[in-house]
Amino acid sequence: MSIAETTMDLSREDEQRLYREEMTIARKYIGPFPVVMALWCFTNLACWLSLWPLVIFNIIPLWAGFIIATVNVALCYLPSHEAQHSNYAAPGKPLRWLNELIGYVSTIPLVLPFKLARYTHMLHHKHTNDPKLDPDYEVIAATWWQAAWKTVRRMQPGFPNSYGVVLSENADDPAAQRAGLEGALQSLAYWTILCTLAWSGFALEAAFLWWVPRLLGLVYISLFLSWWPHHPMNEMGRYRNTRSFKYKFGNILAFGMEHHIVHHLHPGMPLNRNAPAFREMRPILEARGCRLEDH
Amino acid sequence: MALLRALFPWGPVFFGIGFLAPLIATIMGALNIPAPLGLSEIHIGLAIGAMWGLIAKFGGRWI
Numbered sequence: 186m187s188i189a190e191t192t193m194d195l196s197r198e199d200e201q202r203l204y205r206e207e208m209t210i211a212r213k214y215i216g217p218f219p220v221v222m223a224l225w226c227f228t229n230l231a232c233w234l235s236l237w238p239l240v241i242f243n244i245i246p247l248w249a250g251f252i253i254a255t256v257n258v259a260l261c262y263l264p265s266h267e268a269q270h271s272n273y274a275a276p277g278k279p280l281r282w283l284n285e286l287i288g289y290v291s292t293i294p295l296v297l298p299f300k301l302a303r304y305t306h307m308l309h310h311k312h313t314n315d316p317k318l319d320p321d322y323e324v325i326a327a328t329w330w331q332a333a334w335k336t337v338r339r340m341q342p343g344f345p346n347s348y349g350v351v352l353s354e355n356a357d358d359p360a361a362q363r364a365g366l367e368g369a370l371q372s373l374a375y376w377t378i379l380c381t382l383a384w385s386g387f388a389l390e391a392a393f394l395w396w397v398p399r400l401l402g403l404v405y406i407s408l409f410l411s412w413w414p415h416h417p418m419n420e421m422g423r424y425r426n427t428r429s430f431k432y433k434f435g436n437i438l439a440f441g442m443e444h445h446i447v448h449h450l451h452p453g454m455p456l457n458r459n460a461p462a463f464r465e466m467r468p469i470l471e472a473r474g475c476r477l478e479d480h
Numbered sequence: 481m482a483l484l485r486a487l488f489p490w491g492p493v494f495f496g497i498g499f500l501a502p503l504i505a506t507i508m509g510a511l512n513i514p515a516p517l518g519l520s521e522i523h524i525g526l527a528i529g530a531m532w533g534l535i536a537k538f539g540g541r542w543i
Contacts, residue, residue: 342492343540369484376491380498388506391499 219455226264233257258402265291313426332412414445428476496533501525
């Protein structure tokens with residue numbers, strides 16, 4: 186993507202000056218190891234795992250476990266998202282193993298295979314809002330409730346799986362083959378564990394600590410990570426393919442996606458540093474004609 | 481992989497029998513809903529789960 190791909194009529198000098206200023210700000214926030222996101226991964230996973238003995242031994246009621254598990258599932262994607270971008274450690278770095286570990290274990294509650302998530306997410310960044318090439322384009326809808334309902338429809342067995350379609354189209358790519366194999370094995374393991382628990386007398390626990398929370402979490406994640414930041418998904422280009430927005434219930438419930446535009450501009454910046462970077466970059470983004478909505 | 485490819489299209493039926501059946505039986509037991517016709521809760525669960533799985537497989541949707 187060229188830095189000249191903006192919608193504003195800027196001179197070449199202005200383009201270069203804005204780009205330099207943007208990069209100067211970005212470098213301040215990209216560097217340090219994202220401790221918050223790493224702690225988020227392991228704390229969230231430990232909380233979800235601890236629910237199983239707590240509920241099975243009647244230390245907490247199932248309804249309380251269900252609520253906490255649903256929150257855990259919804260929260261588990263974002264640390265893995267950082268790993269998809271190699272934000273804990275790039276290939277060849279000493280902590281690369283930690284990057285990959287977080288990528289794999291963080292989304293266990295969500296049953297989202299890491300390699301599949303990384304493969305499709307990189308395509309999303311490369312082809313954001315392209316109807317044919319963006320694997321997340323399926324979520325397009327006029328309103329948030331239509332987007333939520335569409336996510337439910339996408340879970341139905343007869344609906345084409347957009348990630349599966351991407352893997353089929355790239356069947357000759359070894360990375361796609363690996364992602365497909367890991368995805369199939371992880372799904373198989375998930376269904377096997379659920380069925381084993383159910384036939385062992387833990388059907389309610391399996392349903393309300395994993396199966397239903399996962400369905401709810403998938404809808405929430407799809408809504409706030411795919412639909413809201415890219416809506417209405419009708420523009421492409423570095424400075425127009427996503428937006429900042431103001432969510433009326435706050436940025437925490439929006440998973441920090443109010444400043445998603447900063448993520449698309451600088452994917453190497455951890456989520457918890459997007460907001461201060463956005464505030465600092467705002468004059469530059471305004472000069473670029475970015476979609477700063479409801480701010 | 482060939483085996484997985486052959487089995488995955490039947491996933492909804494396996495899910496209906498493997499998960500929904502014991503879940504339905506457990507819920508019936510928890511809510512004290514008696515199984516009709518002298519059947520047990522798991523018989524009802526297996527009947528509903530298998531049927532629902534077949535509907536999902538051939539109809540393309542659970543709901």
